[in-house]
Amino acid sequence: MEGAEAREPIIGIDLGTTHSLVAVCDAAGPRVIEGPAGERLLPSVVRYSNGRVSAVGSDARKGAAEFPDQTIASAKRWMGRAHGEASALDGAFGVEVVAGPRGLAALRAGGATVLPQEVAAVVLAELRGWAERALGCAARRAVITVPAYFDDGQRQATRDAARLAGIEAVRLVPEPTAAALAYGLGRRGHPETIVVYDLGGGTFDVSVLEVTPDDGSGAGAMFRVLATHGDTRLGGDDIDRALAERLLAEAGLGSAGLDGASLAPASRQALRDFAESAKIALSTRDSATVDVDLGGGARLSRSLLRSEFEAIARPFVERTIELCRRALDDAGNPHLDRVVLVGGSTRMPLVRQEVARFFGVEPYTALDPDMVVALGAAVQGALLGGVRRDALLLDVIPLSLGIETVGGAVAKLLMRNSAIPAFAREMFSTSVDNQTAVRLHVVQGEREMAADCRSLARFELRNIPPMPAGIPQVEVDFTVDANGVLQVRAGERRSGQRASVQVVPSYGLTAEEVERMERESLTHARDDMRRHRVIDLAVNASLDVKWIGDALERVRAHLDTAVVESVDQELHRVRALIALAKSAPESVDANAFQQAKEALDRASVPVHESAIAASLRAEQQAAGSSEPNSERGGGVAPRSPS
Ligand code: ADP
Ligand code: MG
Numbered sequence: 050m051e052g053a054e055a056r057e058p059i060i061g062i063d064l065g066t067t068h069s070l071v072a073v074c075d076a077a078g079p080r081v082i083e084g085p086a087g088e089r090l091l092p093s094v095v096r097y098s099n100g101r102v103s104a105v106g107s108d109a110r111k112g113a114a115e116f117p118d119q120t121i122a123s124a125k126r127w128m129g130r131a132h133g134e135a136s137a138l139d140g141a142f143g144v145e146v147v148a149g150p151r152g153l154a155a156l157r158a159g160g161a162t163v164l165p166q167e168v169a170a171v172v173l174a175e176l177r178g179w180a181e182r183a184l185g186c187a188a189r190r191a192v193i194t195v196p197a198y199f200d201d202g203q204r205q206a207t208r209d210a211a212r213l214a215g216i217e218a219v220r221l222v223p224e225p226t227a228a229a230l231a232y233g234l235g236r237r238g239h240p241e242t243i244v245v246y247d248l249g250g251g252t253f254d255v256s257v258l259e260v261t262p263d264d265g266s267g268a269g270a271m272f273r274v275l276a277t278h279g280d281t282r283l284g285g286d287d288i289d290r291a292l293a294e295r296l297l298a299e300a301g302l303g304s305a306g307l308d309g310a311s312l313a314p315a316s317r318q319a320l321r322d323f324a325e326s327a328k329i330a331l332s333t334r335d336s337a338t339v340d341v342d343l344g345g346g347a348r349l350s351r352s353l354l355r356s357e358f359e360a361i362a363r364p365f366v367e368r369t370i371e372l373c374r375r376a377l378d379d380a381g382n383p384h385l386d387r388v389v390l391v392g393g394s395t396r397m398p399l400v401r402q403e404v405a406r407f408f409g410v411e412p413y414t415a416l417d418p419d420m421v422v423a424l425g426a427a428v429q430g431a432l433l434g435g436v437r438r439d440a441l442l443l444d445v446i447p448l449s450l451g452i453e454t455v456g457g458a459v460a461k462l463l464m465r466n467s468a469i470p471a472f473a474r475e476m477f478s479t480s481v482d483n484q485t486a487v488r489l490h491v492v493q494g495e496r497e498m499a500a501d502c503r504s505l506a507r508f509e510l511r512n513i514p515p516m517p518a519g520i521p522q523v524e525v526d527f528t529v530d531a532n533g534v535l536q537v538r539a540g541e542r543r544s545g546q547r548a549s550v551q552v553v554p555s556y557g558l559t560a561e562e563v564e565r566m567e568r569e570s571l572t573h574a575r576d577d578m579r580r581h582r583v584i585d586l587a588v589n590a591s592l593d594v595k596w597i598g599d600a601l602e603r604v605r606a607h608l609d610t611a612v613v614e615s616v617d618q619e620l621h622r623v624r625a626l627i628a629l630a631k632s633a634p635e636s637v638d639a640n641a642f643q644q645a646k647e648a649l650d651r652a653s654v655p656v657h658e659s660a661i662a663a664s665l666r667a668e669q670q671a672a673g674s675s676e677p678n679s680e681r682g683g684g685v686a687p688r689s690p691s
Contacts, residue, residue: 059190059219059434060180061426063227064169064207066125067250069093070423071176071191073184074431076438078556079231079424082183090419091179094122095171097159105175114318118145119159123251124168126281127154129199129206166206170213177216190217192430194422197223197256197277219433225256226272227425228389231416232553233532235260235270236443242275242383244376246404246412247391248369250286254279255373257380269432276379278372285328285394288362293324295361296339300349316344328362331355332396359399366399370407388412393419415534415551438555443533446471447555447563450527450535453490453499455480456584456631462527465495465567469529477523480588483515487523491537493554495570497577503558503566508550510539519592529554582639587630590623590646597653600660607663612655619649 061072061079068090072081081089088107096104096112096119103119104112113120121144127135135146135154147162149155155164173193180188193216195207204221211218222230225245229235234243240261247254255278261271297312297320312320323341330337331353340350377383388410394400395418405411416424431437445468451461454477462473479487487510494502513521522542529535538549570577601616622645630637 057187057189058184058436059192059430060177060188061227061423061428061430062173062176062191062193062216063224063423063426064125064173064193064195064210065093065249065422066123066252067093068419069172069176070420071180072420072423072427073180074424074427075436077559077562078438078553079427079431080557081420081423082180084179085182091172091175092122093125093169093172094120095124095168096120097161097163100160102171103159105171114315116159121156121158121163121168124156124165127156127165128169128210129165129203130154164206166210167213169207169210173210173214173216177214189215190219190430190434192220192222192227192426192433193218194224194227194426195221196254196279197225197274198254198279199223220429222426222429223256223272223274224254224391224422225258225274225277225389227422227429228391229258229260229272229425230270230428231421231425232387232389232413232534233428233443234387235262235272236532238262238531241386242380243387243389244373244385244408245389245391246369246373246395248394248400249284249392250394251284252279252281253283253369253372255369255376257376257383259383275381275383276376278376278379280368280372283365283368284392285325288365288394289321289324289328291361291365292328292358293320296320296324296341296349296351299351300343300347313344316342319343320349327353328358328397331358332398355398362397362399366397366403369400370403373404373407385410389421390414391418391421411536413534413551415536415553443555445469446529447558448493448503448566449495450491450493450505450529450554451502452477452525452537453492454584455588456634457499458581458584459492459494459497459499459502462525463529467529469533470531471527471529473527475525477525478519479513479516479521479523480518480591482518484518484521485513485515486511487513487521487539487541489525489537489539489548489550491535491550491552493558494566496566496573497581501569501573501577505535505552505554506537506550508537508539508548510541510546510548512544512546513541514544516543518595576635579639580634583630583634583637583642586639586642586646587627587634590627590642590649593646593649594620594623594627597649597656600656601653604656604659604663607659608655612652615652616649616656619645619652623649 058073063070070081070090072079083089084091091106092110094109095102096109096116098119109120113122127146131152132148132154145157147155147157149164153164155162177188193207193211195204207221208218228245229243234241243258243260245256245258257275259273259275263270320341323339327337327339335355337353339353342348385408388404388408390412401412445466446463447465449461449465450463451459454460460475462475463471489510490499490507491505492499492502493505496502524540524542526538527535533553533555534551535554536549536551540547598620605613626637626642626645
C-alpha cells in the first residue's frame with residue numbers, strides 16, 4: 050500500500066512580518082491556496098484574551114485598534130532575538146517585550162506571555178488548515194521562507210514555530226531565493242546574477258544572488274547570496290504616514306505631525322487608511338480623491354495628483370536605491386542579468402521606474418509581488434517532493450499567444466511549439482474615431498475566438514492623441530525569455546505612448562490541458578476559421594462603410610442620382626451584414642459578405658474620385674500623408690488595405 054505521505058504535497062509557506070501565505074505546486078505549476086473566505090493573504094496577527102488565542106488573521110487585525118494590548122502583530126521582528134537586543138525595538142511597534150526563557154525576547158498580550166515562535170505557530174497552523182481544506186489531505190511538511198539575513202537563532206525559532214504547528218520544516222529557504230525559484234531561474238541556461246528588491250509594508254530588503262543552474266546531476270540549481278542590505282523600518286507604511294502628515298499640515302491641523310495633531314485616534318487611523326488607499330489608487334491612475342472626516346467639524350477634501358504623491362514618496366524610494374547601491378558594492382558590482390520585484394509596495398510606478406533606471410534592467414513583475422515568495426517556496430517543495438512538470442512546457446511555448454481583436458477574434462503572435470526565447474511584433478490600430486485608449490487582452494490557446502482561449506492579462510494603452518479610426522499605429526511586441534516569462538509591450542508610434550505587462554503563460558497549465566486545447570482546436574477548426582473570417586470582414590467593412598458614407602455626404606450634390614442610389618444600396622447591404630456578423634457571425638456566409646464588400650468598393654469609385662478632387666481643390670494638399678498602417682485589427686481594428 051502506498052503511504053499517505055507519498056501523495057501528501059510539500060507545501061510552501063511565506064511567513065511574513067505583516068502577511069503570510071501558503072502555496073502548492075503540482076503539474077499545473079505553483080498556485081497560492083485560498084482561505085475559507087477566498088482570501089489569499091493571512092495577516093500575521095494574533096489576539097490573546099485571558100491568556101489564550103482568541104482571534105487569528107484578519108479578525109485579529111480588524112480588532113487591533115479596539116484591543117491594542119491583546120494583539121500581537123509583526124512577531125517576526127522578535128523571532129529568535131535576545132531580550133536585550135529586541136527591547137531596542139520595543140515601543141515602536143506597540144507590543145510589550147519581556148525577558149523569556151534562555152534570555153529570549155518574549156511578548157506579552159491579553160494575559161499571555163509567549164515567545165514569538167509561539168505566535169508564528171498560530172499563524173502557521175492556520176495556514177496548514179487552509180491547505181488541508183483546499184487539498185483534501187494532510188499537509189504536514191512545508192518549505193518555509195525566512196529573510197536572507199536571518200541568523201541561526203532566528204532560523205531555529207522558525208523551525209520551532211513549525212514544529213509547534215505540527216509541521217515539519219523540510220527546508221528553510223531565503224525569501225529572495227524563493228522569489229528567484231518562482232520565476233524558474235536556475236532551471237536552464239547559464240549562471241545568472243540577479244537582484245531581488247523587496248519593499249513591503251514595514252521593511253525593505255535587497256539581495257544580490259548568484260544562480261548556478263542544475264548541472265544535470267539532479268542536484269538542483271545553486272543559489273548563493275552575494276550580498277544583502279535592508280532597513281527594518283522602511284516600507285509602504287512610512288509612505289502612508291508621510292502622505293497623511295502632508296495632508297494634515299495643508300489642512301492647518303498637523304504642525305506637530307500625525308501623532309502630535311489634536312486628532313482622535315479613530316480620525317488618525319481613518320486618515321492613514323485614506324492615505325493608503327489614495328496611494329494604491331495612484332499606482333494605476335493619475336489622480337485620486339481624498340475625502341476624510343477628521344471629526345470636530347474638520348474635513349479634508351481634495352484631489353491628489355500622482356506627481357504630488359510621488360514627490361512625497363520619492364525620498365523613501367531614494368533610500369532604497371541607496372541600499373541597493375551598497376548591496377551591489379558589497380557584491381563587487383557584478384554584471385546583472387535580472388531584477389525581481391517583491392512586496393506590495395513595488396506596485397508603485399515610481400518604484401518600478403527608479404529600480405529599472407538604477408539597475409539598467411527592466412524588472413520582472415509577471416508574478417504578483419505579494420505572492421512571489423510563497424510561490425517560490427511551493428516550487429522548492431515540489432522539487433524536494435519529486436513533483437515534475439512536463440519538460441515540454443519548459444523548452445517551447447506550449448500554446449499559441451496572441452491578442453484579442455475587435456469582435457472577439459484572436460490575432461496570434463507566437464505560435465505554439467515555438468522554441469523559447471521568442472519574439473514577435475505586429476501592428477494594430479483603433480476602431481473608433483478619436484479613441485484615446487486601447488484595451489489589450491493577452492490570450493493563450495489554439496481557438497480563433499478569445500472567449501475560447503485562456504485569458505492571461507489585460508492592460509491599457511492610454512493618452513493616445515485623438516485621431517480618426519485606423520490612423521494610430523499601435524505596435525505590439527511579444528517577448529518570451531529563456532525562463533518562459535512573457536512580456537507584452539504596446540506603443541503608439543506617433544505619440545510615443547507606451548504600456549506593458551508581464552505574465553508566466555505556463556503557470557496554471559498541465560500537459561493534459563494543453564492536449565485538450567489542441568484537440569478542441571482541431572474539432573472546431575473549420576467553424577472557427579469561418580467565424581474569424583466573418584469578424585475580420587465586418588471590422589474591415591465597418592471602416593469602409595464609415596469612409597464611404599462620410600465622403601458620400603460631402604459630395605452627394607456633385608454626383609449623378611443613379612450613382613448615389615447604387616452606393617446607398619450597397620452601403621445598406623453591407624451595413625446589414627455587419628450587424629448580422631456582430632449578432633450571429635455563424636449565420637453569415639463569408640463569401641457572400643466578401644462579394645458585397647467588393648460590390649460596395651466598385652460602386653463607390655466615383656465617390657472617392659469626387660471626394661479626392663474636392664479636397665484637392667479645397668486644400669491643394671497632397672493625399673500621401675496617411676499611408677495605410679496595418680493589416681490586422683487589435684483591441685481595435687484593421688484598416689482595409691484599399
Ligand atoms: P510585508 O512584506 O511587510 O508583509 P507586503 O508585501 O504585504 O508587506 O506589502 C504591503 C505594503 O504594500 C503596504 O504598505 C501596502 O500599502 C502596499 N501596497 C499594496 N498594494 C499596493 C499598490 N497597488 N500600490 C502601492 N502600494 C501597495
Ligand atoms: Mg514580504
